[in-house]
Amino acid sequence: MTTHHFNHNLNRLAVNADMDGTPLNEFMKTVQIFGGVYGVVWVVLDKPSISVATKADEISRVC
Numbered sequence: 001m002t003t004h005h006f007n008h009n010l011n012r013l014a015v016n017a018d019m020d021g022t023p024l025n026e027f028m029k030t031v032q033i034f035g036g037v038y039g040v041v042w043v044v045l046d047k048p049s050i051s052v053a054t055k056a057d058e059i060s061r062v063c
Contacts, residue, residue: 009059031043
């Protein structure tokens with residue numbers, strides 16, 4: 001993965017952490033608040049199942 005693709009994907013995550021338009025800072029602040037209330041918070045990440053031949057194909061489909 002090139003630096004350009006890494007930075008692009010990282011920027012996409014920073015501005016839309018939950019695929020619902022929530023910035024990463026706001027999302028993590030909410031996680032921290034719930035952690036303070038409940039003591040433990042789990043964040044589950046999911047990666048869509050897509051069929052591709054190469055990593056480059058995967059990057060182009062996700063981006």
